[in-house]
Amino acid sequence: MNRTLLGFIKKELTQALRDPRMKFIIFVTPIVQMTIFGVALSTEVKNIRLAAAFSAGDTVLRDVYENAINSGWFVPARAEGELAEHPFEMIRADKADAVLVPPPGGFTRALGRGDASLQLLVDATNATQAQAVDGYLKAIVARTVRADTGLAPPPPPIRFDVRVLFNPSLDTSIFLVPGVMTMLMVLTTMVLTNIAIVREKEMGTLEMLISAPVSKSEVIFGKTIPYVIIGMTNLPLILSVAVFLFRVPMRGSLAVMVLATFVFVCTTVSMGTLISTFCENQQQASMGGFLFMFPAIMFSGLIFPIQNMPASVRWLSFIDPLSHYLSLLRSIMLRGGDPRTLAWHMGVLLVLGLACGAVSFRRFHTTLS
Amino acid sequence: MSGAPVSISVRGVRKTFGKKAFTALHGVSLEFEAARMHGIIGPEGSGKTTLLRVLLGLLTPAEGTVAYFQGGAPVDFETLRPQIAYMPQTQSLYADLSIDEHLEFFRDLYGIPPADYAARRAELLEVTRLAEFSGRPAGKLSGGMYKKLGLMCALLRSPRVLILDEPTTGVDPISRRELWDLLYRLLDQKILILTTTAYLDEAERCSKVHLIERGVVVASGEPRRLLEAEGARSFDELFLRRASAQDA
Numbered sequence A: 001m002n003r004t005l006l007g008f009i010k011k012e013l014t015q016a017l018r019d020p021r022m023k024f025i026i027f028v029t030p031i032v033q034m035t036i037f038g039v040a041l042s043t044e045v046k047n048i049r050l051a052a053a054f055s056a057g058d059t060v061l062r063d064v065y066e067n068a069i070n071s072g073w074f075v076p077a078r079a080e081g082e083l084a085e086h087p088f089e090m091i092r093a094d095k096a097d098a099v100l101v102p103p104p105g106g107f108t109r110a111l112g113r114g115d116a117s118l119q120l121l122v123d124a125t126n127a128t129q130a131q132a133v134d135g136y137l138k139a140i141v142a143r144t145v146r147a148d149t150g151l152a153p154p155p156p157p158i159r160f161d162v163r164v165l166f167n168p169s170l171d172t173s174i175f176l177v178p179g180v181m182t183m184l185m186v187l188t189t190m191v192l193t194n195i196a197i198v199r200e201k202e203m204g205t206l207e208m209l210i211s212a213p214v215s216k217s218e219v220i221f222g223k224t225i226p227y228v229i230i231g232m233t234n235l236p237l238i239l240s241v242a243v244f245l246f247r248v249p250m251r252g253s254l255a256v257m258v259l260a261t262f263v264f265v266c267t268t269v270s271m272g273t274l275i276s277t278f279c280e281n282q283q284q285a286s287m288g289g290f291l292f293m294f295p296a297i298m299f300s301g302l303i304f305p306i307q308n309m310p311a312s313v314r315w316l317s318f319i320d321p322l323s324h325y326l327s328l329l330r331s332i333m334l335r336g337g338d339p340r341t342l343a344w345h346m347g348v349l350l351v352l353g354l355a356c357g358a359v360s361f362r363r364f365h366t367t368l369s
Numbered sequence B: 001m002s003g004a005p006v007s008i009s010v011r012g013v014r015k016t017f018g019k020k021a022f023t024a025l026h027g028v029s030l031e032f033e034a035a036r037m038h039g040i041i042g043p044e045g046s047g048k049t050t051l052l053r054v055l056l057g058l059l060t061p062a063e064g065t066v067a068y069f070q071g072g073a074p075v076d077f078e079t080l081r082p083q084i085a086y087m088p089q090t091q092s093l094y095a096d097l098s099i100d101e102h103l104e105f106f107r108d109l110y111g112i113p114p115a116d117y118a119a120r121r122a123e124l125l126e127v128t129r130l131a132e133f134s135g136r137p138a139g140k141l142s143g144g145m146y147k148k149l150g151l152m153c154a155l156l157r158s159p160r161v162l163i164l165d166e167p168t169t170g171v172d173p174i175s176r177r178e179l180w181d182l183l184y185r186l187l188d189q190k191i192l193i194l195t196t197t198a199y200l201d202e203a204e205r206c207s208k209v210h211l212i213e214r215g216v217v218v219a220s221g222e223p224r225r226l227l228e229a230e231g232a233r234s235f236d237e238l239f240l241r242r243a244s245a246q247d248a
Helices: A003-018 A020-040 A059-070 A081-085 A087-092 A107-113 A127-149 A172-203 A205-211 A216-245 A254-276 A282-298 A311-318 A321-335 A339-363 B048-055 B077-083 B099-110 B114-128 B143-155 B173-187 B223-230 B235-247
Strands: A048-052 A074-076 A098-101 A119-122 B006-017 B022-032 B037-041 B063-070 B073-075 B084-087 B161-165 B192-197 B208-213 B216-221
Touching: A003 A020, A003 A172, A003 A216, A003 B099, A020 A172, A020 A216, A048 A059, A048 A127, A059 A074, A059 A098, A059 A107, A059 A127, A087 A098, A087 A119, A098 A127, A119 A127, A172 A205, A172 A216, A172 A254, A172 A282, A172 A321, A205 B084, A216 A254, A216 A339, A254 A282, A254 A321, A254 A339, A282 A321, A321 A339, B006 B048, B006 B192, B022 B048, B022 B063, B022 B216, B037 B048, B037 B173, B048 B161, B048 B192, B063 B077, B073 B077, B077 B084, B084 B143, B099 B114, B099 B143, B114 B143, B114 B173, B143 B161, B143 B173, B161 B173, B173 B192, B208 B223, B208 B235, B216 B223, B223 B235
Parallel strands: A048 A074, A048 A098, B037 B192, B037 B208, B084 B161, B161 B192
Antiparallel strands: A098 A119, B006 B022, B006 B063, B063 B073, B208 B216
């Protein structure tokens, strides 16, 4: 490698790693965030406050309620006096998320009559939670009724034999941790590159650089290669947290993982460079970074499934590098990595990276005009 | 011809900025003869920095040409570029890097061989008397030391042309004198030095002075002759007189 470039990389790394705060931001915060997000982010619905208006002799409904609490998804709703008598008011007063209301005379007696109607009131201001409550309680009611009375619920016309593959316990952290990894990788690489380039512009040091007999590509590569290196050093850190702390399996090969990450990091660094060509100072650079990050996370499939998006905006997730890296991580870690899937996503990342690189190269001025 | 003295000839250079077509230079023509110290003086906003940036190829003029000569023969700017050193007016060093780290960075940037570098570094640290501060970050240097470091970075590769934009602004009188002594020593090596300055006493130290006002060269010549022609005793007096004439 040429000496100018090496000198540049050395200087850039020295600057990036000199400040202890910066070192902390680069190497410690990803681990901390990875841990916190991994624990906190879950689409599983838990701690739903459940109430059931059962009378003393209503043993089946009491069992349903107890089984629900024992399942771990529900907690008893706390309501006293007048309020406890009125299921709807309990939900309105935000004392309960769901209330089971038996038919007059109690659920047990109704079952004996062969009329098994049980009302469930659910607060659907949070639609995701309401759906989950519906599903959980249906299963619990069916199980309890069968155990208590021997009555089978009416058989549905088709019975599915469901086998959950790759994530048998439907553990959401296994699904979400790769998403958190994606977010952290893009943060360190794209934002740092962007700010490092804009800082030179703002501080006037770029004037010195471009007046020196240094080529445009030497300046660009000298400014970007260090952040590819820093990005790559983050991989073992966050991958360890994912595998050792959250028990996310690592079924694919580590070499493929490194390759995929390298392609992704090059792409995000390239996008950071592109954003930097539009910014004159560090405030604009931070703002530009945010403007990129929000849609990039939204369209990555990390929070909302890409399949749910209307076709008219789905292309945005196609040009979103995060969505491809997320697919790569899920494929490599959970499914062991199918070569065609890997080739496709890495190919798209490569094209995106090269395109941004080419535009940045054109936009990067070696004059002040 | 590399290494021979360089001269620069500016012909009718006009430079405008932005949509409102603010004109910074109105057809400037100047001769910068080789191996001399040229002072470019003028009030703030008169176009001094723009002129330097045009000479350095950082700005493209709207009209006019800049011709470079080495040893009397015309030479292409790109060929000459490795021999031109520039010290911008704005603080353009890395606050978090030390003196030594700056020198090493510029050594790699200019591709200076290690043996040459060692000798050059020692020499520069000695004349600037910065040796004992070589580990100090640029952000923690005094104004004068900071400017000297900028000069060291520019001089690291033994340039034939040295372009300085207000090298002594914000520098205390003693450091200013040291900086000038340094520049005089460089003249012995037949280097072409162009400098802008806001301190008019410094104008008298140059071999030639070019006075620019509102993007136009209003006077050019040896300092003493120029003062005689204008009937002024000092550049201060000349300046004040011109300023009041403009106001009126």
